[in-house]
Amino acid sequence: MAVIDWQIAFRGRGAFDVAYFLSGCLDPAVRRAEEMRLLRLWYELATGGRPNYTFEDALLDYRRAVLYCHVYTVIATGFLNPSNERGHRGARCGRTDAGLISGAPRDAPDFGHAHVDYSPITCDRRAYAMKLVRYGRPGAEKPGLIDENGALRDLSRVVRDITPAVLSSAGLKKLRAVKTSRCPVVRGRPRLGCPLAGIGKVVCIGLNYTDHAHEVNLPLPTEPLLFIKANSSINGPTDPIVQPREGFKLDYEVELGAVIGRDALNVSETDAMKHVAGYCVVDDFSERAFQMEHGGTTTKGKSCDTFAPIGPWLVTADEIDDPQGLEVWTTVNGESRQRGNTKNMIFSVRQLVAYVSRFMSLRAGDIISTGTPAGVAHGMKPPRYVQPGDVVEMGITGLGAQKNRVVKGR
16 A cells, blocks of 8 residues: 655645645646646655656556545545555555555655554545447457456446447446446456547647647648548557558657547537547557658548557546646657647647537547647657657556557558
């Protein structure tokens, strides 16, 4: 059981003051700033000198650990280390040994400490996001979810597949009523596919981060730049990305995907978010020569087979406090390439949904891929395009991470 003295972390403010502040803060930007400040402090004090433990690791562990509750609020730290040396697992329920303690500062987390030393506090909220997945061999995926312990559970008795219909209000209500413990655990490590079946279209947004526009020497857009990515490019979050014939300028783009749950046409910005059912990671993979040379077009450079890895999870919109406050990152062969935050988008998710709906109907199951931050291979000097054999990893706060190997095509 990992414990941090949050009173010390907040420099004398009472633990309940901290908890109420984080839970009740009406300004998402303020909440996010405090959350990130806590994370950085914890990362400095509580990693215990663990080798190769990155900030991304800390971010993922922290997201699992911090539970915001609406009445009796507690900051729980029971999942800071998902597999500690004693094999203990942190509390994953409303009643938790939460580390809301006073006393002397601790040098490092205390794994597996006797629970009686800390007072459990009753919490009243769901602690973990609904992470919908599809698993199995390509073309025969089954519906599933990732439970609070990180286990894959089968949803075949509840729904036939994760389809646009499941993302309706009625469909999501049905899923939330499911008792996860009654769903069978899927053994082994099956392949995860794209988390949504029946995607209608993938609408992509170009140059939606200021730093990305600057790195490719293009002016900032005054309106969103739209293009369509062919559905035949959709790929799983761990499937190979295939180099097309004569395609040698391969590039990655980590993007937040906004999944439409209700049809939308000419919607206002005020109502736009009512049409968003959830979020996922999208890699807007590209071949830059196809895109920019030899009569290239954006669609041609973006739509090769396997060029749209999506997933691993689809997280419902109500689980994301603010889509404009998510960390995004990419590595190639372990080297950091992209690091950004959706707060730096030129056009927000809300603005994009409203804007796109002016020009085309958005249907349930469509995805708006909202653009990428700086760090793409094409923007480097000289460009550092990926090659067959390279491994591209990318992720977004709360939405999981992809890992795709680039392979040579036939």
